Amino acid sequence: MQGMYLLVVDWYFILEKFLLVGLVVSLSMVVAMYATYAERKVAAFLQDRIGPNRAGIFGLLQPLADGGKLFFKEEIIPLASSKALFVLGPMLAMITALLTSAVIPWSTPLRIFDRNISLQIADINIGILYIFGVVSLGVYGIMIGGWASNNKFSLLAAIRGASQMISYELAMGLSLIALLMLTGSLQMSVIVNHQLGGGLGGLLSWHVIYQPLGFVIFFICAMAECNRTPFDLPEAENELNFGYHQEYSSMKLGFYLFAEYINMFISGVVMSTLFFGGYDLPFVNEETWNIHQNWLAIIGFCTLLGKAFFFVFVFMWIRWTIPRFRFDQLMNLGWKRLIPLALINMVITAFVILWLKK
Amino acid sequence: MNVTQILFWFLSVLALFGALMVVTSKNPVHSVLWLIATFFSISGHYILLNAQFLAIVNIIVYAGAIMVLFLFVIMLMNLNKTTEPKKNRWLKLAGGVAGGCLLLVFIAALKSSEITQQTAEVKTGDIGLIKNLGRELFSTYVVPFEISSILFLSAMVGAVVIGKKE
Amino acid sequence: MQLTQRAKQVDRRPMTQLEKLYLWNIAKGMWITISHLFKRKVTIQYPEQKRTFSKVFRGVQILNRDEEGRERCTACGLCAVACPAEAITMEAAERQPGEEHLYKEEKYAAKYEINMLRCIFCGYCEEACPKDAIYLSQTFAQANYDRKGFIYKKEDLLIPNPKEDPDAYQRAVGERVTKPLSS
Structure with a gap:
């Protein structure tokens, strides 16, 4: 039962976790930073353009330039806003975006100084529920920011965004219940282990094979939770008079925009962990390679990153293909299509599992 | 401590x-x-x-x-x-x-x-862990659990009915 | 009546249940965008690369000189009359004895201004000019810090002297000036 307790005092353990948290946070930050660059490049390439290429070779320093610009912009706090909450909004958005990564198993354990170092910050019993908890808190960044701006349009956009997120959380949760029936656990490490060791180097035991509909629903909902086009109603710049961050400027605006990219990366990681075998490399059986454990861990980590980047790319690809939904269409899709579909998926899965067990 | x-x-x-x-x-x-x-x-x-x-x-x-x-x-x-009522x-x-x-x-x-x-x-x-809790809920406390779920279901139906009445 | 060969009849039949899922249409759209990922990019890297202009490109005006470097403009005002945007103003002056190397005719423009914020680059001034004195060159994308800077004076508009600086003269002429310059 060791490890199930969230509080075990062991200084090496604490140091290890601190380092891991630092690493994961900085990784998310760097990835999000370059996701902004990738977004612009992908958009450009899909539109037959070249994209940013002036700052550094291939424009690789562009994110730094953008960040620097945001830092040096004038910071405006509207006089009529409630100041503490106005500052709290972007902070919350950022914190909730970063919190999710705590339960992701990034790879197989490393072995350093004769200690097995798990590359998962917290392998808690309720991993998936934790993700839901954090995702459901993501609403507050939007709502508080929108309300504190003391601007009608910000408030309306915030409420638009919050109702969207609440609606799609439901379908997201329901789509995962079917997955949980397969694994019988909410623990992320168990879910990943469940997908290892199938045919074709693990590929045939990936959950996406058993739960294609569940994955599609989860994918759509993840896109809605990240406020990505076609679900970017909360921040529709031109059509709906911008969004909840209308009054924000400087790095506080940057935080909001940045949080979106972190969310995108993390949801890519969550999707690959839940449905695409996590750190499992398909078509080969890494266990038989007879190389050092650390190398295996690094390969697994790169695999997971690769999968996550693929999803990030798909997000971008969709963004530059599909136009934005209207609000009633959005609500119809969420409540009248996805939730019943997820329920049907759940019931069918339950029956199949029962039938197979007989 | x-x-x-x-x-x-x-x-x-x-x-x-x-x-x-x-x-x-x-x-x-x-x-x-x-x-x-x-x-x-x-x-x-x-x-x-x-x-x-x-x-x-x-x-x-x-x-x-x-x-x-x-x-x-x-x-x-x-x-x-300004909208707060005056209290006696x-x-x-x-x-x-x-x-x-x-x-x-x-x-x-x-x-x-x-x-x-x-x-x-x-x-x-470990009773607070999800597995044990679920087992308890669906064995020892199954009747109250199901009754509460019926309560929720009726609340949902009621909400839909109210929402439809325009 | 069919105007083009590419016109398509819009299908106005109500969508079937399968079509309402938009699955096929979304897949088609995604295919279109991803195929553009591998297409040749049309971007021109501006300061390094430049687009080749057509012969009739109309850029910023230049005031021309003849081959001896004398200003051709006689301040007749026809360009100002022709200008639909009323961007051109000028003041005439009489050529004094001893200034024959500066001005081609007896009358010349002492002041010649074009307000570039009003100019629409229609090229009517060039057409109106009886002396081949004003041309629309291939220079474009002027920049300035304030609005005053966009009122181009005669010094800004005059082409470099072909005798003193033939290279700069050639550059300013560009490919645009095709009419014979001497006449």
């Missing part, structure tokens, strides 16, 4: 402070946000008791869903000082007396109860 105790005191102070701020805040939106902070510290207490499922469900349901609806309503109503001084006094009486009753009831002898089991007991 070990880590658990430090955390316990920290969370208790946070919970009490948050609860006080809920009552004393002038702005209802601030009250709701303090209430969310209170829920978080209570969830922290659950984690100290190794009731992980309860902790996270508390956050998802209360902090994540119900409080959002509260915020919705309060933000749209645009409550502020006698009403305040009556409220104070009633509250004090309630506190007295609570203290008296708790003093003689067995709770003072039972301390919470910290770091032991």
Whole structure:
């Protein structure tokens, strides 16, 4: 039962976790930073353009330039806003975006100084529920920011965004219940282990094979939770008079925009962990390679990153293909299509599992 | 004092402070946000008791869903000082007396109860983990569990009926 | 009546249940965008690369000189009359003895201004000019810090002297000036 307790005092353990948290946070930050660059490049390439290429070779320093610009912009706090909450909004958005990564198993354990170092910050019993908890808190960044701006349009956009997120959380949760029936656990490490060791180097035991509909629903909902086009109603710049961050400027605006990219990366990681075998490399059986454990861990980590980047790319690809939904269409899709579909998926899965067990 | 105790005191102070701020805040939106902070510290207490499922469900349901609806309503109503009704001084006094009486009753009831002898089991007991909790709910407590689910279902049907009536 | 060969009849039949899922249409759209990922990019890297202009490109005006470097403009005002945007103003002056190397005719423009914020680059001034004195060159994308800077004076508009600086003269002429310059 060791490890199930969230509080075990062991200084090496604490140091290890601190380092891991630092690493994961900085990784998310760097990835999000370059996701902004990738977004612009992908958009450009899909539109037959070249994209940013002036700052550094291939424009690789562009994110730094953008960040620097945001830092040096004038910071405006509207006089009529409630100041503490106005500052709290972007902070919350950022914190909730970063919190999710705590339960992701990034790879197989490393072995350093004769200690097995798990590359998962917290392998808690309720991993998936934790993700839901954090995702459901993501609403507050939007709502508080929108309300504190003391601007009608910000408030309306915030409420638009919050109702969207609440609606799609439901379908997201329901789509995962079917997955949980397969694994019988909410623990992320168990879910990943469940997908290892199938045919074709693990590929045939990936959950996406058993739960294609569940994955599609989860994918759509993840896109809605990240406020990505076609679900970017909360921040529709031109059509709906911008969004909840209308009054924000400087790095506080940057935080909001940045949080979106972190969310995108993390949801890519969550999707690959839940449905695409996590750190499992398909078509080969890494266990038989007879190389050092650390190398295996690094390969697994790169695999997971690769999968996550693929999803990030798909997000971008969709963004530059599909136009934005209207609000009633959005609500119809969420409540009248996805939730019943997820329920049907759940019931069918339950029956199949029962039938197979007989 | 070990880590658990430090955390316990920290969370208790946070919970009490948050609860006080809920009552004393002038702005209802601030009250709701303090209430969310209170829920978080209570969830922290659950984690100290190794009731992980309860902790996270508390956050998802209360902090994540119900409080959002509260915020919705309060933000749209645009409550502020000018709309706040004037309170009668006698009403305040009556409220104070009633509250004090309630506190007295609570203290008296708790003093003689067995709770003072039972301390919470910290770091032991796995009943709060999701597997055990689920097993308990669907075996020992299956009847109340199903009844409550029927209650929720009827509430949902009622909500749909009200929503359809235009 | 069919105007083009590419016109398509819009299908106005109500969508079937399968079509309402938009699955096929979304897949088609995604295919279109991803196929553009591998297409040749049309971007021109401006300061390094430059687009080749057509012969009739109309850029910023220049005031021409003849081959001896004398200003051709006689301040007749026909360009100002022709200008639909009323961007051109000028003041005439008489050529004094001893200034024959500066001005081609007896009358010349002492002041010649074009307000570039009003100019629409229609090229009517060039057409109106009886002396081949004003041309629309291939220079474009002027920049300035304030609005005053966009009122181009005669010094800004005059082409470099072909005798003193033939290279700069050639550059300013560009490919645009095709009419014979001497006449």
